[in-house]
Amino acid sequence: MKIVIIGNGMVGHKLCEKLIARNSQQSLELVVFGEDTRPAYDRVHLSEFFAGKSARDLELAGYDWYAEHHIKLYTGDPIRSIDPATKTIHSHLGLTENYDYLILATGSAAFVPPIPGVEKEGVFIYRTIEDLELIRDYAPKVKSGAVIGGGLLGLEAAKALIDLGIKEVHVVEFAPRLMPRQVDEAGSKILQTKLEQLGLHIHTNTNTREILGGQNITGLKFSDTEAISTDMLIISAGIKPRDELARHSGLATGNRGGIIVNEKMQTSDPFIYAIGECALYNGMIYGLVAPGYEMADAVASQLMGDNKLFTGFDMSTKLKLIGVDVASFGDPFSTGNAVRTIVLEDQHKNIYKRINLSEDGKQLLGGILIGEADQYNMLLQTCKNKLVLPPDPETIFLGEKNGTVRQGGGVLDLPAEAIICSCEGITKDTICCSVTGQGCESVDTIKKMTKAGTGCGGCVPMIKDLVTGTMKAQGKYLRNSLCEHFSQSRQELFDLIKIHDLKTYDEALDKLGAGHGCEVCKPAIASIIASLWGEMILKKGNDTAQDSNDRFLANIQKGGSYSIVPRIPGGEITPEKLIVIGQVAKKYNLYTKITGGQRIDMFGAHVTDLPLIWEELIAAGFESGHAYGKALRTVKSCVGSTWCRFGLHDSVSFAIRIEERYRGLRAPHKIKSAVSGCIRECAEAQGKDFGIIATEKGWNLFVCGNGGSKPQHALLLASDLDDETCIKYIDRFLMFYIKTADPLTRTATWLNKMDGGIDYLRNVVVNDSLHMAEQWEAEMQALVNSYKCEWKEVVENPELRKRFTHFVNAPEEKDPTIKFEPMRDQKKVADWK
Amino acid sequence: MQTITHQKTQAWFEACHTHDVPHNGGVCVKYNDQQIALFHFARRGEWYATQNECPHRKQMALSRGMIGTSGDEPKVACPFHKKTFSLITGECISGDECTIKTYEVKVEQGLVYIAVDGHHENY
Ligand code: SRM
Ligand SMILES: Cc1cc2nc3c(=O)[nH]c(=O)nc-3n(C[C@H](O)[C@H](O)[C@H](O)COP(=O)(O)OP(=O)(O)OC[C@H]3O[C@@H](n4cnc5c(N)ncnc54)[C@H](O)[C@@H]3O)c2cc1C
Ligand code: SF4
Ligand code: FES
Numbered sequence: 001m002k003i004v005i006i007g008n009g010m011v012g013h014k015l016c017e018k019l020i021a022r023n024s025q026q027s028l029e030l031v032v033f034g035e036d037t038r039p040a041y042d043r044v045h046l047s048e049f050f051a052g053k054s055a056r057d058l059e060l061a062g063y064d065w066y067a068e069h070h071i072k073l074y075t076g077d078p079i080r081s082i083d084p085a086t087k088t089i090h091s092h093l094g095l096t097e098n099y100d101y102l103i104l105a106t107g108s109a110a111f112v113p114p115i116p117g118v119e120k121e122g123v124f125i126y127r128t129i130e131d132l133e134l135i136r137d138y139a140p141k142v143k144s145g146a147v148i149g150g151g152l153l154g155l156e157a158a159k160a161l162i163d164l165g166i167k168e169v170h171v172v173e174f175a176p177r178l179m180p181r182q183v184d185e186a187g188s189k190i191l192q193t194k195l196e197q198l199g200l201h202i203h204t205n206t207n208t209r210e211i212l213g214g215q216n217i218t219g220l221k222f223s224d225t226e227a228i229s230t231d232m233l234i235i236s237a238g239i240k241p242r243d244e245l246a247r248h249s250g251l252a253t254g255n256r257g258g259i260i261v262n263e264k265m266q267t268s269d270p271f272i273y274a275i276g277e278c279a280l281y282n283g284m285i286y287g288l289v290a291p292g293y294e295m296a297d298a299v300a301s302q303l304m305g306d307n308k309l310f311t312g313f314d315m316s317t318k319l320k321l322i323g324v325d326v327a328s329f330g331d332p333f334s335t336g337n338a339v340r341t342i343v344l345e346d347q348h349k350n351i352y353k354r355i356n357l358s359e360d361g362k363q364l365l366g367g368i369l370i371g372e373a374d375q376y377n378m379l380l381q382t383c384k385n386k387l388v389l390p391p392d393p394e395t396i397f398l399g400e401k402n403g404t405v406r407q408g409g410g411v412l413d414l415p416a417e418a419i420i421c422s423c424e425g426i427t428k429d430t431i432c433c434s435v436t437g438q439g440c441e442s443v444d445t446i447k448k449m450t451k452a453g454t455g456c457g458g459c460v461p462m463i464k465d466l467v468t469g470t471m472k473a474q475g476k477y478l479r480n481s482l483c484e485h486f487s488q489s490r491q492e493l494f495d496l497i498k499i500h501d502l503k504t505y506d507e508a509l510d511k512l513g514a515g516h517g518c519e520v521c522k523p524a525i526a527s528i529i530a531s532l533w534g535e536m537i538l539k540k541g542n543d544t545a546q547d548s549n550d551r552f553l554a555n556i557q558k559g560g561s562y563s564i565v566p567r568i569p570g571g572e573i574t575p576e577k578l579i580v581i582g583q584v585a586k587k588y589n590l591y592t593k594i595t596g597g598q599r600i601d602m603f604g605a606h607v608t609d610l611p612l613i614w615e616e617l618i619a620a621g622f623e624s625g626h627a628y629g630k631a632l633r634t635v636k637s638c639v640g641s642t643w644c645r646f647g648l649h650d651s652v653s654f655a656i657r658i659e660e661r662y663r664g665l666r667a668p669h670k671i672k673s674a675v676s677g678c679i680r681e682c683a684e685a686q687g688k689d690f691g692i693i694a695t696e697k698g699w700n701l702f703v704c705g706n707g708g709s710k711p712q713h714a715l716l717l718a719s720d721l722d723d724e725t726c727i728k729y730i731d732r733f734l735m736f737y738i739k740t741a742d743p744l745t746r747t748a749t750w751l752n753k754m755d756g757g758i759d760y761l762r763n764v765v766v767n768d769s770l771h772m773a774e775q776w777e778a779e780m781q782a783l784v785n786s787y788k789c790e791w792k793e794v795v796e797n798p799e800l801r802k803r804f805t806h807f808v809n810a811p812e813e814k815d816p817t818i819k820f821e822p823m824r825d826q827k828k829v830a831d832w833k
Numbered sequence: 834m835q836t837i838t839h840q841k842t843q844a845w846f847e848a849c850h851t852h853d854v855p856h857n858g859g860v861c862v863k864y865n866d867q868q869i870a871l872f873h874f875a876r877r878g879e880w881y882a883t884q885n886e887c888p889h890r891k892q893m894a895l896s897r898g899m900i901g902t903s904g905d906e907p908k909v910a911c912p913f914h915k916k917t918f919s920l921i922t923g924e925c926i927s928g929d930e931c932t933i934k935t936y937e938v939k940v941e942q943g944l945v946y947i948a949v950d951g952h953h954e955n956y
Contacts, residue, residue: 052889052890052891054931056930056931057930059930062930484904485901485902506857506876516874516876516877516901516907517857517876517901517902518901518903518908519898519899519901519910519915519917521901522899522901523899540856541856543855544855544856544857544858544899544900545899547899547912548894548897548898548899548912549912551897552897556894556897556912556913558890558892559892560893560894803855806861807861807862807863807868808848808849808853808854808860808861808862808871809848809849809853809862809863810863813863815861815868817868817893
């Protein structure tokens with residue numbers, strides 16, 4: 001059987017995959033013609049081209065794949081005519097092929113409304129890699145840009161213009177609201193507010209009459225009195241199915257475009273099928289990729305002897321705009337007597353959520369989520385699989401926030417046939433069977449085995465839950481193992497390394513692990529060894545096991561230069577030392593900035609200069625600030641009783657004492673601290689891993705606070721402590737954390753996972769319930785005593801210094817690819833390519 | 834040492850001494866205008882060389898990455914975003930569609946040589 005596919009887009013490619021998967025008899029001859037000069041690529045993630053993805057990164061398979069599966073692929077050669085009578089096609093370059101079955105997967109083109117002036121330079125569409133190349137090259141010349149069309153794609157294009165650095169971006173929408181096809185009026189208002197916060201100028205209810213300018217666009221005219229000026233324009237006013245070839249060949253097409261197909265995806269000629277965005281099914285063009293894949297599956301099944309039909313597909317989507325969550329699923333608008341809706345509208349936080357329920361309140365018909373769409377996947381599955389809702393349906397979107405546990409509704413409760421990954425059409429059953437049958441025990445292996453989670457990635461959290469859930473259900477003990485080389489948890493390894501007195505990464509791997517290590521276990525074991533023995537971390541054998549930042553004792557920056565952060569304990573610094581920092585920064589041409597941690601960061605140092613810079617800093621009395629390590633960072637202080645009229649104790653002196661005690665201490669993650677002189681809390685101690693606040697009688701000690709992406713307030717561990725007791729408790733607290741936390745777990749997360757929570761922790765630290773206090777205090781004291789400045793050791797050791805070069809065979813030369821640009825009298829690193 | 838048959842003519846570039854390269858780590862070698870990352874996988878007694886540029890964000894960084902194995906496949910992890918690449922084929926093993934160039938390496942009398950013409954173009 002010979003099958004010819006016209007169009008090598010996302011859906012055409014998916015059909016090839018589906019046919020190959022069913023071609024166990026090797027009886028197929030497959031020929032594909034594509035108009036594009038490259039093989040099919042991922043249009044859905046096209047915007048990532050601006051974030052640095054190359055055409056190759058976006059490629060779905062590539063020529064090799066086609067060759068490997070014996071598919072003849074002609075690119076850059078569109079088909080010009082079909083002769084259904086003789087079952088032949090003719091290509092632009094003069095090739096003729098006959099077929100048994102022909103599939104049209106010609107997709108669609110951007111619809112460009114006939115506005116006078118569309119031919120001007122600076123007017124673009126947004127559909128192909130070539131379009132984006134043109135936009136990328138034009139954008140640096142302009143100050144303002146506009147997009148016609150406030151739908152899914154238009155908003156994506158507008159966000160891209162902002163990301164390209166264009167200062168002023170307009171969105172012009174003909175309809176009275178944004179995303180009219182997916183979102184209702186109230187939701188649209190909230191969305192508009194959010195987008196305006198991102199800096200977009202939105203014009204709804206606006207018709208563009210003319211594109212102004214000479215050869216180049218200079219503006220848009222809306223009416224006699226209204227116009228805006230703009231230097232470039234992207235038109236995203238909808239799509240136009242590519243049905244011209246079908247029409248010329250006599251196939252039935254719709255009045256408003258599209259190749260008419262039945263539920264087998266056959267056109268008016270039973271030997272010719274159409275799929276994807278060119279196909280008109282039931283009066284509808286599906287402008288999304290998931291329905292296209294479903295159509296491809298139906299055709300593959302038809303041609304290979306099964307009888308799967310396409311019976312429509314819902315248009316649920318989630319917008320990919322960073323910074324704004326927007327999703328709509330099922331029937332977002334349903335109204336009428338038989339429908340009940342629940343709406344949550346929070347104009348303060350700009351969140352809008354709407355769900356539509358069946359009259360008896362038992363079924364979810366559809367909904368809209370704006371500003372917060374975490375529950376999208378679950379709601380979509382609940383809707384698609386007609387799961388029965390709990391008695392108070394609003395809990396499905398309010399529930400967990402109020403502390404009440406949501407009843408039912410977890411992924412594990414979904415029926416076996418529930419689609420988990422809608423991009424690839426993978427069911428819950430397929431995923432669970434890969435766990436039970438094929439031994440897949442991680443999201444990665446599931447991705448490889450089933451392709452689930454490889455599209456938009458939205459279902460990955462659900463896959464993770466399914467994997468863990470299924471393994472638990474099988475009675476498998478879920479080992480918290482470090483990686484493929486160590487089956488133990490970090491806590492187990494900590495004890496084992498101590499018992500066996502292991503001092504290097506290789507010793508640990510030989511004794512306790514298998515294989516040759518990786519980027520997960522190396523830094524984790526190196527950190528344990530550093531916490532246990534307090535030896536210089538670049539000691540031979542452990543140097544290359546350190547994370548890159550630890551290996552070069554500096555944070556690597558965009559471009560490959562490094563930053564330098566000397567320790568400034570408690571944020572206190574003398575004028576003499578400030579001058580030294582200024583002189584050094586000037587000499588080595590470094591960008592300087594005050595950090596959020598009360599010290600000074602110098603950016604943009606070549607690796608070769610690091611030892612020279614540190615030599616000068618150390619000579620002036622500075623030492624490493626460990627800004628690169630999973631170690632103590634800063635102990636912030638407020639000015640306290642020495643100057644402040646409210647201060648109760650000398651918070652600066654205590655902060656310096658604390659910082660000097662724990663400097664250099666290696667831990668599972670970084671540790672931060674602060675000391676405030678009174679309850680006004682100017683040092684923000686309650687946001688730190690451990691924070692200290694002065695009281696009338698002493699110090700209150702708070703633990704396990706966190707800033708970062710999931711901020712959490714620290715909890716009170718003990719009150720009114722004197723200096724010595726406070727330090728004793730901190731010693732115990734830190735040793736307990738260092739010994740028991742998983743890698744890369746901050747104290748807040750560590751506490752959240754601890755059975756018994758803060759009460760248990762208090763019992764361990766204050767009441768010494770584990771009888772470890774004495775040992776931990778002694779261990780901490782040993783680490784404190786063994787502290788040495790790592791940078792001082794490097795500067796003084798020629799063997800270690802030798803590693804700080806870029807070229808091994810040209811040690812004096814710097815990396816010529818590092819480029820800086822001027823900015824506000826200093827420099828910045830050139831942007832990623 | 835890796836042995837891969839090759840047809841092209843070889844030019845062996847003398848990169849450095851064996852002791853210039855840290856055990857189980859990498860260094861960057863300058864070859865004309867090119868940057869080559871050279872690794873000594875001491876645990877396995879093997880030497881590898883690849884392009885120094887990470888294709889993800891075009892950073893000259895692979896020589897500063899950590900090396901290790903995935904199954905039996907030796908690999909390097911870029912220090913920037915931890916994308917990992919096979920040291921043998923150059924393929925990205927953390928799921929991206931990008932590949933790095935690999936070069937043959939030989940060690941003779943304490944000197945490390947990189948095959949600069951006979952490398953495997955994986956594109
Ligand atoms: C320089 C600085 C920003 C600034 O210009 O002010 C900074 C810069 C970086 N931060 Fe930060 N953070 C800085 C203060 C903070 C603060 C505020 C504070 O410490 O008071 C926070 C929130 C508080 C907290 O950590 O709880 C903060 C939360 C983070 C996080 C998120 C941690 C989390 O638990 O979620 C990361 C990511 C990580 O560590 O995994 C991070 C990671 C980073 C890294 C190291 C990212 C990286 O790997 O390249 C940045 C590089 C710094 C460099 O190259 O030198 N930075 N970072 C601040 C340095 C403070 C210092 O003197 O050491
Ligand atoms: C920027 C952008 C973002 C998007 N985001 C999403 C999203 O988040 N979610 C979602 O579901 N969808 C999204 N889409 C839509 C999605 O990309 C399309 O639904 C999907 O690509 C349709 O696949 P297709 O194969 O039908 O068409 P296409 O991918 O357009 O492929 C058709 C191919 O056929 C070729 N062709 C046409 N005529 C001929 C001929 N005569 N001879 C040979 N070849 C021919 C064309 O050159 C083209 O390569 C987005 C689209 C764009 C442009
Ligand atoms: S915390 Fe108290 S002592 Fe410190 S600055 Fe604020 S008011 Fe003053
Ligand atoms: S630059 Fe190498 S992983 Fe991103």
